[in-house]
Amino acid sequence: MQQETVPNLNNSIIETAHHRSRTYGLDPCSDVDLSPIDRRSLSGLIEQNRLLHTHAVPAMETLYQQIVNTHNMVILTDAKGVILHSLGDDDFLEKANRVALQSGATWSEECKGTNAIGTAIAEAKPALVHADQHFLQANHFLTCSAAPITDHAGNVIGVLDVSGDQRSFHKHTMALVRMSALMVENQLFAAAFEDVITLHFHARAEFIGTLMEGIASFTPGGRFIAANRAGLFQLGLTFAALQSHTFSSLFGLPVSALFDHYRTAAPGLLDLCLHSGVRVFGRAQLRLANNHFQHPIISAREESHPAQTNPAHSARRLSGLRYLRTGDQQLEAVIDKVTRVLGKDIPIMIMGETGTGKELLAQAIHNDSPRAQGPFVPVNCASIPETLIESELFGYEDGAFTGARKKGAIGKILQANGGTLFLDEIGDMPFPLQARLLRVLQERMVTPLGSGKSIPVNVEVICATNHNLRDRMAQGLFREDLYYRLNGLVVKLPPLRERTDLETVVNKILTTDGGNKRYTVAPELMQLFLQHKWPGNFRQLTNLLRTGVVMAGDESEIGLQHMPDDFLDDMREVQAAAPAAGEIAPASGAITGSVTPCTGARLEDMEQALIVRTLEAHGGNVSATARALGVSRNTIYRKLPHLK
């Protein structure tokens, strides 16, 4: 190989390393201890570094393919510079053995003076040490390029190095080593966490999936856990500073919106706004032990043990039905019933008011069923325009439509093949389509629009409705035959006002949505919660608590003063309607204290303060603020006219 120009080396790093070498009592001409540790100790070390070893060895092999026959070798060491594994050209390995560049030997600066491996560890950054820059004369024939491998918290856990004859120096070697180390780091990052939301992001969409992408992990409740090197760089914050952040404070989107996004059948890239105002694209995954994407529900037991910010094999937090159990007897009975029919091919019909968690229950049923590895495809029959339901459900062939949608599309029924189709608001299914759906369920075949061909399909169907389907049948709006085909087991989810576990549920949501902080609800507010009718059920409660958390800011107790106007207005009406009920003890100062002539003004101030605080948290970005508060941009401008 033709010799390259010797690199422009960073002399100050080398000088510092030489200085350190002398303080270790080393002499450039001295003989140093070359003996490697014994085999047993080496096996023990490999075992201790099992994850590093497992992920680094394939990367070393790929790296070696790039430098084969160039008198070089690839080396992996642990955090102390002990060589765990090496591979290289035979002729060079023989020379390398003479200076103990072999498994079990230690290449820390303490042992070998300035050298790429030891100096990379000491400096915690890549190091290139060429020829006579090595402290020991015996090593002057070498040229070595090393990059540290760090864990999710930025700790050096090993070093990847390419060492060769100094005459074989190549200027691209260092870049190859750095990229390989990055690859190992990303793989280790991916393997380190379970039951987490992982976001892959970059300002340029085409960089997602490459070594340049940022990766950040969050608990299912949105708390920050860790980010890879590129992620830390893009977020512009240190690992320590990120500990107090949440998904929403970093990306301007509540974690629930992420779930909503991925509930759609073909979710595209997320369009996110960093806290710094920079726009990035992202793709999220919820990685569970069993590989599904699910909702952030945690068990009451885990509630008292907030999520660890350390890796790992932490409790299997997210799963199916058992995580919905929070002590309410009606709900327990529902869960017991559906558990009994799991995997028995009995259609389940879930009844319940809006926001009682019908979809969540359907997802949990799917997750606990033998179809868990298959897709869960929700379709909201009420939200798709009547004219589109047919094509959405059954799909259509190329040319079935003129105009923009010329290409064929696979319908939701086929998308759910092998899994579960969740038909929400089935009562709103247009009458003519009900017959087609019934045929699919009976014949287990789908015929896309414009196609003469039927395709076999295997789906489990779960339906939900908040209409009384019997009434709709009586009105001629729902087919009787479909009704009886769908209601194998009918269960009814209790509305929130009837649930006896409201306090547990509130605490659970606060644990999931509260970021790193533990929030509690003031007793007088909890009293109001217990009294409230909750027309929007969980959807309303979760939004209210989310607002409470933002309003509470640094305070850890959410009180009346953190509640929005409309909730307090509702509660005032309840109180006015039943003043004698005495459900809110006047002594508690609950809402009585708020019903003063100046309350309106105060609440407005509070609302403004909430918007201002959220704006600050999103770097002044109005769109991100509106998204975080669940209101339109116009509302923000209306409430803060000076922003216009």
Ligand SMILES: Nc1ncnc2c1ncn2[C@@H]1O[C@H](COP(=O)(O)OP(=O)(O)OP(=O)(O)O)[C@@H](O)[C@H]1O
């Ligand atoms: N047990 C629960 N704990 C925490 N959050 C819940 C729970 N059940 C539901 N939610 C939340 O409430 C919201 C509404 O839930 P979901 O969509 O499952 O209700 P739904 O009954 O299907 O509503 P709709 O009838 O309006 O479609 C979601 O954001 C969901 O995450």
